[in-house]
Amino acid sequence: MSGDGAHPDSRHQIVWTRRRVLHNGVTVAGIGMLAACGCAPSVGQRPKVPTVGFVSPVPPDLEQFLRPFRALGYVEGQTVTIASRTAVQETAEQLTPVVEELVRLPADVIVAVGSTAAGVAKGATKTIPVAFFGVADAIALGLVTSVARPEGNVTGLTNISAQAIGKGLEYLLQLAPGIARVAFVGNLTGNPGSLLQLAAARASAKTIGVQIVDFALRDPADIDPVFESFSNSGVKAVMVGSDAITISSRQHLVDIAARYRLPTIYARREFADAGGLIAYGPSYPALWERLAVLVDKMVRGRAPGDLPVEEPTRFDLVVNSKTAQALGITVPQPILVQAEVVH
Numbered sequence: 443m444s445g446d447g448a449h450p451d452s453r454h455q456i457v458w459t460r461r462r463v464l465h466n467g468v469t470v471a472g473i474g475m476l477a478a479c480g481c482a483p484s485v486g487q488r489p490k491v492p493t494v495g496f497v498s499p500v501p502p503d504l505e506q507f508l509r510p511f512r513a514l515g516y517v518e519g520q521t522v523t524i525a526s527r528t529a530v531q532e533t534a535e536q537l538t539p540v541v542e543e544l545v546r547l548p549a550d551v552i553v554a555v556g557s558t559a560a561g562v563a564k565g566a567t568k569t570i571p572v573a574f575f576g577v578a579d580a581i582a583l584g585l586v587t588s589v590a591r592p593e594g595n596v597t598g599l600t601n602i603s604a605q606a607i608g609k610g611l612e613y614l615l616q617l618a619p620g621i622a623r624v625a626f627v628g629n630l631t632g633n634p635g636s637l638l639q640l641a642a643a644r645a646s647a648k649t650i651g652v653q654i655v656d657f658a659l660r661d662p663a664d665i666d667p668v669f670e671s672f673s674n675s676g677v678k679a680v681m682v683g684s685d686a687i688t689i690s691s692r693q694h695l696v697d698i699a700a701r702y703r704l705p706t707i708y709a710r711r712e713f714a715d716a717g718g719l720i721a722y723g724p725s726y727p728a729l730w731e732r733l734a735v736l737v738d739k740m741v742r743g744r745a746p747g748d749l750p751v752e753e754p755t756r757f758d759l760v761v762n763s764k765t766a767q768a769l770g771i772t773v774p775q776p777i778l779v780q781a782e783v784v785h
Contacts (some may be wrong), residue, residue, distance in 0.1 A: 637688025
């Protein structure tokens with residue numbers, strides 16, 4: 443990934459933190475973190491603990507972020523306060539009030555997960571540092587004007603799902619050759635990143651000679667009627683985009699694809715782990731680790747505009763051979779060789 447790694451001194455500081463050298467109830471290394479963000483106390487005063495705001499339409503995302511963040515030496519309630527917010531739907535209307543709450547606190551750094559939340563956070567503050575995550579294309583979505591020098595108060599990590607989805611279509615057609623029409627399913631009305639994924643799928647499909655038919659999910663209740671409509675649309679295979687609706691409905695999507703016996707590719711490996719036929723996309727554990735390092739830098743006082751937007755360098759190809767067998771599909775040897783995991 444682009445962007446510099448953790449400074450060697452910070453590694454020593456983390457070790458120092460774990461030795462639990464305490465001073466007034468806060469680790470000495472923790473005080474270093476507080477000083478960097480302007481939160482260190484004067485003599486005789488208690489330190490102001492920095493607040494990291496976290497907003498995501500997928501509640502389990504918080505733990506995915508906290509796991510590597512804690513590994514950097516942060517202790518909730520001691521060296522950092524985590525203010526987590528979520529929304530029932532991935533829409534600007536629902537995410538705006540929760541982001542505005544974090545601005546009013548005020549949070550010292552705001553982490554915004556997903557293209558919609560990132561756009562809302564950018565519009566809500568020009569002063570609080572914002573770290574976005576899981577964004578398809580930061581320039582196309584207007585979050586930054588340059589990935590090398592974002593300027594302003596916003597930077598973060600993209601998931602390049604728009605580019606990866608074209609490669610995913612190629613894998614899908616290797617598993618199900620001869621198919622003419624492929625459905626693309628995702629939150630096309632609430633998540634602008636899903637529209638970028640759809641555009642990438644169509645661009646790739648045009649070169650291959652297949653047609654992409656889009657089906658919008660406004661909420662999980664749309665999944666059943668959408669799949670029921672495929673037979674009337676001539677759809678014989680499915681691509682599932684990466685957004686809050688599809689992620690939170692992972693098992694439902696895997697099960698319904700099996701019920702209709704539709705070869706389906708997903709943008710995240712968790713779907714293949716749950717029984718989906720195949721998944722291709724960025725390694726999210728690696729991305730969460732990079733996000734934790736980025737937020738650490740911002741808490742310590744680094745300006746977001748000086749921190750390049752980072753892109754994934756590792757992609758996971760996961761195949762579920764049991765599902766392939768159930769669908770009567772023989773997985774080509776080249777895919778088996780390339781796959782990181784074969785279930």
